[in-house]
Amino acid sequence: MSQTKFIVRKVAVLGAGVMGAQIAAHLVNAKVPTVLFDLPAKDGNKNGIALKAIDGLKKLKPSPLSNKDAVNYIQPANYEDHLHLLKECDLVIEAIAERMDWKTDLYAKVAPHLGEHTIFATNTSGLSINQLAAGVPAELAPRFCGVHFFNPPRYMHLVEIIPCTGSDAAMLDNLERFLVTTLGKGVIRAKDTPNFVANRIGVFSMLATIANAEKFGIRFDVVDDLTGPRLGRPKSATFRTADVVGLDTFAHVVKTMDDTLPNDPWHAYFKSPQWLQQLIADGSLGAKTKRGIYKKEGKQMFVFDAAKGEYVGAGEKGDDAVKAILKIENPAEKFKQLRASSHPQAQFLWACFRDVFHYISYHLGDIANCARDVDFAIRWGFGWTVGPFETWQAAGWQQVAGWIDEDIKAGKTLAAAALPAWALEADRAGVHFADGSFDATAGKLVGRSTLDVYQRQLAPAKVLGETAGLLGETVFENEGVRAFTTGDDVLVVSFKSKAHAIGPDVIDGVNTAIDIAEARFKGLVIWQTEEPFSVGADLQSMLPAFMMGDWDAIDTMVRRFQTTSMRLRYSHIPTVAATQGYVFGGGCEFAMHCDKVVAALESYVGLVEVGVGLLPGGGGCKEFALRAAQNAQGDVLAALKDSFMAIATAKVATSGHEAQEIGFFRNSDSVVFNAYELLYVAKQQALALYETGYRPPLKVAGFPVAGRAGAASIKGQLVNMLEGHFISQHDFTIAALIADVMTGGDVEQGTLVNEQWILDLERKAFMTLLKSSKTQDRIANMLTTGKPLRN
Incomplete structure (x- = not known):
């Protein structure tokens, strides 16, 4: 007998602050009715606090809501009048301020009202789950755990689940299934240590950057120029990120580390520097007060100079010689040159990497179940394209370990703690391998989760060192596309062009794939191995004809594009477009002509041709005229x-749901919250159409x-x-x-x-x-x- 299905019919979120309100928004994006609680207001409507928070959601950019109607499914409530509503909720998420006493007081108040199977989770960024669990009644303890969403909850992929010692295993699995498929999250199970995995390492990385910037005398704007996209990290880099998070919030997380990790060898650095305390005291809290480490006056940008204790004109960049090192493709060579350079900016960058590598290897055993969880936590929670362990392994594990060891012995590192013995093993090639990632506590490799929900991820996120390989078996390939099958009678086509632009090779490839699918398969799915779906027509491929004024050649190309769109509509097999990221121009036209679209929630869709002075030429105008x-x-x-x-203003839908509202996608198309499930769902839809005796529309x-x-x-x-x-x-x-x-x-x-x-x-x-x-x-x-x- 298989286990009973866990169905989430309704959720309550306790606390209508920034995080609580945005978690509620993402729940209703996913069509989960949600009750948002807060204290009763002193005057006027007793739900005033929750109502104000719900109203605030409509004004935020980027929007926490995926469609304008979603907000109507958040029900405002207060603790005085509505505790009885908790009985109907299958999941209750507490998201009030990070104070142990306030949280446990609230638990005492709500516990008697929870249903007998309700999961009760606390959204905290760093408090001890076991200490909080001590504040819930014994019968509730098995259904209690930590769940840590990252800000903003709609867009950040990471959610950490933190069990307490009494958490029921089946309950944790049910919660993980819900978070992964319904809310589209990347889940890691964290140990109950201060700040868990992502914040513990991500915040340490920021503190190490601050300490090394001071040591090598690097200005904050130069640090941001060097530690953003050049390192595969978000544009906000280091100091801008602190402004976005809020300097007071950042200082609070640092204080948690200071208070709760007295024996950490790096404890001396778990302090907000004097200049940061000064900015906070002055009310300069970052983006929310329009003044923090950076401030804008008129059109001019200023940055705080810690050495001078005042703002100076911003905009200084990293040195060209150092930026040239960062462009080196080979990671081993890049690190060798950073370490060997006498340029203070290069020494600063090597020191930042080294101190993070030192920290994560020293603490791997006590903060995470394996190295994979560390890399996913930082990629999904802090937006790095490559995790810290992956970076070290790519650069040559032993070489880098030797350099870190030398620097520790020479007193150059932030802490004197020795590297753990496992990191220095003579035959160690890294921490990620085809059969698992390293668990420092048990000294063995740990495989991926076997939870059933992950069977839906046909192309899951991978860490460096796992067998990458091509997905499925290639059926046909040309310069523009690869068409393959994973053995279930559906042909999948992926574009190989830059940003999946559609040029002659892609058009030829799609036509050949339709021929093959009609002859041998039950359906055709267009799916890309990574974002975007497509930025549209490849203008670059038109350039030669354009320069020579060969208008006939271009006319033929456009005609071919239109014919391909029409073949997607009228071929004798069901066609499905699986979209995520940008779905622009010709990419949008292809999707509109498929029998079905399966869109990742984060699909940004538009016919944007007017931006280059054109109109949609691949059937977009025709399709809207027909639908009208x-x-x-x-x-x-x-x-x-x-x-x-929508066409004349190049309007772009900012979610799969909004693409349905505007009309790029039909209401019968599907929106999937977890992009890693896109291919699975798209193939199921193609097969379902085939099984109903598919015929093309007349x-x-x-x-x-x-x-x-x-x-x-x-x-x-x-x-x-x-x-x-x-x-x-x-x-x-x-x-x-x-x-x-x-x-x-x-x-x-x-x-x-x-x-x-x-x-x-x-x-x-x-x-x-x-x-x-x-x-x-x-x-x-x-x-x-x-x-x-x-x-």
């Missing part, structure tokens, strides 16, 4: 106006268009925008052409046209714009700077 005719209740123009605006003989009267109505509004200087003359030209195409050209209102009619109009308009000098300027600007030109 199908959805119109008598008035085609009314049904068309919103989609016209081609519409004729559908009504809004005609020249509809185009005139739209152009009337465009004239107002032009005269009000909201758009340029060229914007007007492009938008007017889009209006002509989408309304069916120079025909009477209500005229019946077929898809090819609109495709021909679309292609002609595309070619007209391509020959215009203003469009050519926009394309050149995009290809050279990567930014749109408004001319």
Whole structure:
């Protein structure tokens, strides 16, 4: 008999602060009805505090909500009137301020009201779960654990589950299943040590950077220039990250380490530096007060100079010689040169890496179950592209271990603690291998979780050293695509081009894949091995024909693009697009023509061609005209106006749900919260369509268009925008052409046209714009700077 399914029908979040409100937002994104509790307000509506927090969610950017209606499913509540609602909740997440006494007082108040199977979890970034568990009644202890979401909860992939000694194993598995599939999270199980895994190491890395910046005399803006994307880390790098997190919050986490880790060999560094305490005392708390380590006055940016104790003009960059070392592809060579260089910035960077490597190897046994958890925690919780253990292993484990050992003995490291014996073993090649990652406590390798939910991840996140290899068995490959199968009668196509741009090779590849799928498979899925889905047409591939003025060649290319879109719609096998990241231009057109879209929640979708002075030429205008005719209740123009605006303003949906609201995706398309489950779900959808006796849709003989009267109505509004200087003359030209195409050209209102009619109009308009000098300027600007030109 298999176990009973764990179904989460409703969740309560206790505490409507920043984290509580945003956790509630992400729960309702996932269609989980949520009750948001806070203290009763002193005046007015007793739910005032929760109501204010819910209202605040609508104003945040980037939005914690994936669609505008989600917020209506958060029910405001207060502890005086609504404790009885807790009975109906399968999961209760406490997310109040980080104070042990406040939390345990609340537990005493809510415990009698919880259902007999309710999971009770505390969202804390560092308090002891076992100490908190001592504050819950004995019968609740098996259903109690820590769950640590990262800020902002919608976007940060990491959630740490921290069991207490009494946590029930089946309860922890159920919670993990819910977090992984329903909320789309990357879960690691952490030990109950201060700040757990990600914050313990991520915050130490920031403290080591601060200490080494002072030691080598490196300005904060230079540190940020060197420790951001150049190291595979977020743009906010080190000091900007502290501003974003809040200097007071950062100081609080540091104080937790100071108070709870008195015997840590690095304890001397678990202090907020004097300059940081001074900024906090002055109320300069970072982004939330518009002034922290950085501040902006007018257009000028200033950065705090700790040595001078005052703000100075910001914008200094790292030295070119040091940046050249960071560009070296071979990690072993890069580290060798950083360590050997006498440049203070290079010495600073080596010291930052070395001190983090020293710390994580020394503490691996007491803070994590294995090295993989450390690397995933830092990648998913702090946004590094490569984890610290992976970085060390890639650079040559033994060589780097030897250098760290030398520096410890020479007194150059932040702490004098010796490297653990395992790190210096003569035959050690690293910590990640094909059959597992190193667990320092047991001295053995630990495999991946065998929890059933991970069977849905056909291409899970990998750490360096795990067998990477190509997924599945290659069926066909050309310069543009690889088509493969994982043995279940579905052909999967992945693009090989940069940013998965669609050029001639990709178009040829997709057509060949459709031929093969029609002959031998049950369905076709377009899925990329990593983000983005596609940035659209490959303008670079058009350049030679463009330079020579070979307009016929380009016209043929656009026609081929349109034919491929139409084949995705009318082929004799079900086609499914599995999207994540950018789904722009031609990528969006391909997705719109598939039978089904399975979108990762974080799919950013738009027909953005006006940014390069063009209009959608791969069937996007046609598809919206057709959908408007199908959805119109008598008035085609009314049904068309919103989609016209979406194209004319290059509107981008900021989630899979919003893509459905705007109309890029259909309401019958699916949104998946965990991007690692995309391929599995897309293949299941293709097979389900096949099993229902799939036939392609019948081609519409004729559908009504809004005609020249509809185009005139739209152009009337465009004239107002032009005269009000909201758009340029060229914007007007492009938008007017889009209006002509989408309304069916120079025909009477209500005229019946077929898809090819609109495709021909679309292609002609595309070619007209391509020959215009203003469009050519926009394309050149995009290809050279990567930014749109408004001319």
